[in-house]
Amino acid sequence: MKIGKQTLKLENTPKLLETSSSVGPKEADGPLGNYFDIKVNDIFFGEKTFEKAETKFLTTAINNLLQKVSLQNDKIDYIFSGDLLNQCIASAYSVRDLEIPFFGLYGACSTYVEGMILASILVNSGMGEKIIYSASSHFCSSERQFRMPLEHGNQRPPSAQYTVTGAGCGLITTSKIEKKAPFITYVTPGKIVDLGINDMANMGAAMAPAAVMTILTHLEDTGRKPEYYDAIITGDLGNEGSEILIDLCKKNGVDISKVHTDCGKEIFDTINDRDVNSGGSGCGCIASVFSGYFYQKMKEQKINKVLLVATGALMSPISINQGESIPSIAHAVAIENEVN
């Protein structure tokens, strides 16, 4: 049921039954290393190319999810998946062997929550009972596709972010399933926002306004205050974008500083590790950090009410070279241990 401007209340409260995550060496060595399901020391994951490695990170995360819930792939109704690679090949080649009806998504780094929203809507409306959503990214495949050949060894400005090597996925099921798990209560799909930023080394600044718009709309639509949530978790704004987010929210009379956290800031040690500059980014950032870390915290009831907000920068190197700015989007989903 639609409430307010653009939020949907999911009356049948689908469950996020289980999640799964896989990450590369740098992420495994970071502050959240203990929380990921699968940690791989080899950035190539035994493959010959970075693209095939990314595919394997995603495949491994999905297969691990199926194992965790003891389900064969033929029990899954649909899978939603997307990634950053041209033509989303990590998703296509991962899903190829699963024989699950597939909806391909492109939402840049917002894909993880875009998939979660669509999976939840389908389950809520009885169109499926078990639906997987997933997303991935890889530092090396992204770097050479969006920026420079790795061999170039280019320096990056402090506002730049470091693409996470990893994947994450989750299984949305009907609330009838008895196992205790968090519920998806509300979803707020986002609109595109573009304030004219065209610096591909400052994605946080480009994406923050989209996050502001979606968070404010969600709070207004649901009548909730920021403090209602134990955590408002953004995907990959990094240090720079997170500051802008909090500032812009304050200017709109909403203080989210006490509950805000960002997966891009959490996954790496942005103070001591100069490599990562402003923090993590990529579809795999929120995918691995939420699936690994925050979902675990929800299961332990350390946090019980979460607003998960994934931001995406919808440009390409070609559009930027042609003088365009960066259109951004943010999708939000409310995940809660108890339903009122």
Next chain:
Amino acid sequence: MKIGKQTLKLENTPKLLETSSSVGPKEADGPLGNYFDIKVNDIFFGEKTFEKAETKFLTTAINNLLQKVSLQNDKIDYIFSGDLLNQCIASAYSVRDLEIPFFGLYGACSTYVEGMILASILVNSGMGEKIIYSASSHFCSSERQFRMPLEHGNQRPPSAQYTVTGAGCGLITTSKIEKKAPFITYVTPGKIVDLGINDMANMGAAMAPAAVMTILTHLEDTGRKPEYYDAIITGDLGNEGSEILIDLCKKNGVDISKVHTDCGKEIFDTINDRDVNSGGSGCGCIASVFSGYFYQKMKEQKINKVLLVATGALMSPISINQGESIPSIAHAVAIENEVN
């Protein structure tokens, strides 16, 4: 409600209230020229780059749709859109100014029906009352991204297809709206099929097996015979792929030859126009041909029951260069003037 293996019956029968199409000069000069809403003589559409031109074809089609139904963009609940360009920039930049909550899709040439399916499911379940889906492609932006620089003037084999310059979109609404329009009755989302073809100049052959699987599954799930439909319309298999489709269906005991037609074969004169080889392709092919031609035929009740099947080849030039084959998918939707 799920019926059979992977088909959903849309009990509330959403309506395809209106469609809109825009095409470039070659398509306007083709056999279906009279049916397209917007015909543009300039392949650049007044823009400086092919990518911006593609964006404008899509924007123009969407704005024309809004005009046709006399709706402002703020009355639209969601828009689903996708295209072939890296990071789906035609869709992102088109949707940017619309301020409609946006779900980005990547299904290659299956995107038009993928969007139609998701829009229909959301409307069917009461999650929205007016949802747009759209897709586009452009010969020049595709050619240089997937194949060769245009200046190279390369020759293409007879099995190759010619990417359509154009866009198409539609508006799905609740059946409560009184205006007469076709209903979306069933949807069959597809699984990925890959029989090992790796020739990027023979997409028809790569995609035909996916179309076979989805069509056979749809007929089995619904208990319908091919003759139930006035037309089983595939997206862009072209001459080569259409022959394979009909052959493979026959081998499975199903004869679709009397009702089958293909947008890639219809949009160009594949006999006299040697340029187009096996026929049209690209997201814009089924998008413009269905939105323009077949939807008009349904309104005129020349055809009343249609199974629309969009196929997509989910590879990228990188995956093919790395030795991979072409994973393909086909999504189907049943569109009918009367509901039983």
